[in-house]
Amino acid sequence: MAEDIAGRGDPIKTLQLMWGTADSPKRGPKAKVGLNDLVMAAIAIADAEGIEAVSTRRVAEAVGISAMSFYTHVPDKAVLLDLMLDAAAGLRAGDAPVFKAEHWRANVAFVARAFRDFYITHPWVLQISTHRPVLGPHTLRSYEIFLSAFDGLGLSEIEMDLSVTLIANYVHGAARDVARAKMVKELTGQSDDEWWYAIAPYLETLDFSPYPVANRIGPVVGETYGLGDPDMAFDFGLERILDGLALMIDKKR
Template sequence: MAEDIAGRGDPIKTLQLMWGRVEAPKRGPKARGSVGDLVQAAVRIADAEGIDAVSTRRVAEAVGISPMSFYTHIPDKSVLLDLMLDAVSGGDYPMPVFDPAQWRANVTMVASEFRKYYIAHPWVLQVSTHRPVLGPNTMKSYEVFLSALDGLGLDEIEMDMSVTMIANYVFGAARDVARSRMVKEQTGMSDDEWWYAIAPFLETLDYAPYPVASRIGPVVGELYGLGDPDRAFDFGLERILDGLAVMIEGKGG
């Protein structure tokens, strides 16, 4: 997957738009549409067709304004991308109240919701957020993730690093799901159909040089073919939580 880059546009203008700090013009006719209308239209296009399908012209037409009118609201596509990222982050729900005694369940819930977010908006996986999007919804996501680890005896750096570790894991797990769907769409062949197509050739090979792989592979293949993303996600997350538990217990949490 090729990557777009967050934070490429004018950072101050982007933040002003995200936080609603742009004043409406005091004179002249009221502009048609709004920043929110344009962002939501862009998100709908990206969700349905991918980020490459998003253009300022396409978004303007979806809202019913001219391409030039787009720029009276948003200066360019780079700023639009950051606004899109913040718009889909955070979720439409109140801030949860976490019981620290249930921290494993809390982190599991947050990580699972984060994964659902990526799967619902796979285009997000194609955007590099090395420079973070600092809008209200993104800040809410960070707040929720941190809150799931609050009150456990971890210091500020340990909490932030734990969030980063879990977020990176979820990102990788969700990317695998998105890639499997992309492969099926582009090849027109399911994973099972692909296995059936190559099975006759594989049966002619000598697996003596690969004793461990030849023992494990058939068992895994019989159980779930090319992979079971839900099982793999749950397994990996549990191991991460096991590691966090050691650190938390060492602090008396």
């Protein structure tokens, strides 16, 4: 999956648009559409066709304005991508949950699964590198919610942030695998099961004795879930990470 990059556009202009502090045009007729209309149209295109389908011209056409009119709202596609990321984060966040510290494992699992569902719903987000963070109001609210799942556990500020990063990186990787599986099926026109059935006769002719452990484990895995059960894998990995965090948190108490 090819990656685009967040933070490539004018950083101050991007922040002004995100936070609603950009100057409005002082002359001319009232605009037919607003900034939010453009951003939501771009998200809809990305959800349906992928981030590659998003262009300033395509977004402008979607809301019924000219490409030149688009630029009176957003200076370029680089800024648009950041606006999309922040707006999409707002679509993810519902009412802020009230976390109780004694239920921290359930709290963290809840947030992790919510992030995974978000990525699966909006897989194009996985194709945009956010090494430079998007500092819009919706993104910061999501960060606030995630941090709150670790609040009141005796962790330092750095430990809280690193715990969030640990979970976020795991969820990102797990969701990326789901998105890739869907992409492979679309590109090949063949499901994973169909692929297995196609190669099974040839595999049966091979000698796997030099690989005794793999030869013992592989057939069991194949019969259980083929190339993988993403839900099982995600739950297993998340529980092991929570087990590790529990050791750190217990030492703080």
